[in-house]
Amino acid sequence: MTPAPRRSAPAKAKSAxxxxxWRTPQPAPIVLVSGPEEVCAERAIAGVREFLKSEDPSLEVTDVRADDYTAGTLLGVTSPSLFGEPRLVxxxxxxxxxDTFLTEALAYIEHPQDGATVVLRHTGASVRGKKLLDAIRAGQGNGIEIACPAIKRDSDRFDFAVxxxxxxxKKIAPVALxxxxxxxxxxxxxxxxxxxxxxxxxxxxxxERTVERYYGGRVETxxxxxxxxxxxxxxxxxLLALRHALASGADPVPLVAAVAMKLRTMARVAGNRESSGALAQRLGMKDWQVDRARRDLVGWSATTLGMAIHATARADAEVKGASRDAVxxxxxxxxxxxxxQPYGR
Incomplete structure (x- = not known):
């Protein structure tokens, strides 16, 4: 029997x-916080709360689960109280x-309650709720969207930390960062x-000494x-760093991948005399990556770089099963x- 095709997350429609x-959130009648990066989503939602709380300390905050929803809850928690305090849901x-939440949420965004801010968290992990997202992005509810895309690449993590x-x-030295x-x-x-x-x-x-003092064990491995x-x-x-990393439980495959990534970057930058900014833009890199690769290239030649890349490709195959001795x-x-130098010289 042929299995049913897996349903992927909804494609994001063009937003109106x-x-x-996510670092500069602000309230609106409807705030859609979308995307898989939970750290950024939590910051965005907390930022909305802080914004509202600074405007009125009497803010009422209510948490609701869309997947364990009781009919009438959304309208009940957004309706004005006796004293008219602002509400954050x-x-x-x-x-x-x-289905009950979806029906009531679609009805709510057509007529949001005055004084209420409703934050809707959708991770993008499924197509469920797509009709609601499309309606919000089309402009119903006078909403805004805070996107929290996945942070996976090294350059994205670097930008996050910056x-x-x-x-x-706060200032942090580039090497420490x-x-x-x-x-x-x-x-x-x-x-x-x-x-x-x-x-x-x-x-x-x-x-760098501060980072070493706090997180030396993590940095060393x-x-x-x-x-x-x-x-x-x-x-x-x-060799000492390698043995320390392996003793700390590091997987050989990511170790080789880290070396390969740096060598590839060096190979892309080698021989180019463009400015860091121009080269970074043309190669789809960050300025700091180009500058770092150029520093790494000091003392290297095309021959030695090629030899290193070949050795890394061989090690990559071997740690993935082509050899019995990954170490x-x-x-x-x-x-x-x-x-x-070639091995053994």
Whole structure:
């Protein structure tokens, strides 16, 4: 029996309502918080609450689940009270909403209650609720949308961290920022928490020693620390970093991937004399990535770079099953990259 095709998340229709950044949220009768990145969504919803609370401390806040919904709830919690306090209603699980909620929400956005702000959280994980999203984006309810797309690429995580410190009017050294992002490359929630801890704890500017003091264990086992040390030609340090990473439970596959990513970036930048800004725009990169790659290329030639890329490709195949000894494959790759010589010389 042929399985039914899997239903994908709804394609986002062209929106007729204002698009607001999650770092600068503002209230409206209907606030649609869309997208999978939960950290950003939580910040946006909290920001709406803080905005309203600053305008009127008597704000009433109510949480509603769209997937466990009782008929009449939405109208009940948005209706004016005896004293006319402003109301904030936070609705979660819209991507799993019940038929009853969908019907009542569609009716509500045609006639929103005065003094009420309804925040609808839809992760985009399903097509459920698409009719409601389309209606809001078409302009019903006088709403706004706060998009929270997934943050997956290194450059996106770097931009996220930059935004954290910029929003707090806090300075962090580029090397320290790089170390911090590398240390929490797999978990945006932890990266956000680390940024906020440094912002709260450190009175002055943040340098690399500060990041090392707080998160040294995480930084030392980072795949990018291994890659950076090897590419810089520090053979002994690179092997120590590799063994520390493996002893800490690091997976060989991401370790090779980190090295490969840096070498690919170096190869794309090598030989180009354009300005960092122009080259970054043409290659679809950030200025800092171009600048970093150019620093990494010091002392490298086309021959040694090609040899390193070949060694990394071989190690990639071996750690994915082509060899029984993944550790040896990693050590050989690191040796070739750090010494810039064929293995065994």
């Amino acid at each position: 309502i204002p698009q607001i950044g 936070r609705v979660g699980g819209v991507e799993k909403c019940s 935004g954290e410190f910029k929003a707090a009017q 790089r170390s911090l992002v590398s240390a929490f490359a797999d978990d945006l929630t932890e990266l956000a928490a680390a940024c906020q801890q440094l912002i709260a704890d450190v009175p002055g500017d943040i340098d 980072s795949a990018f620390t291994v890659a950076d040390t090897a590419i810089a030609g520090h053979y002994g340090q690179a 040896f494959a990693l050590e050989r790759m690191i040796t070739i990259i750090a010494t810039r």
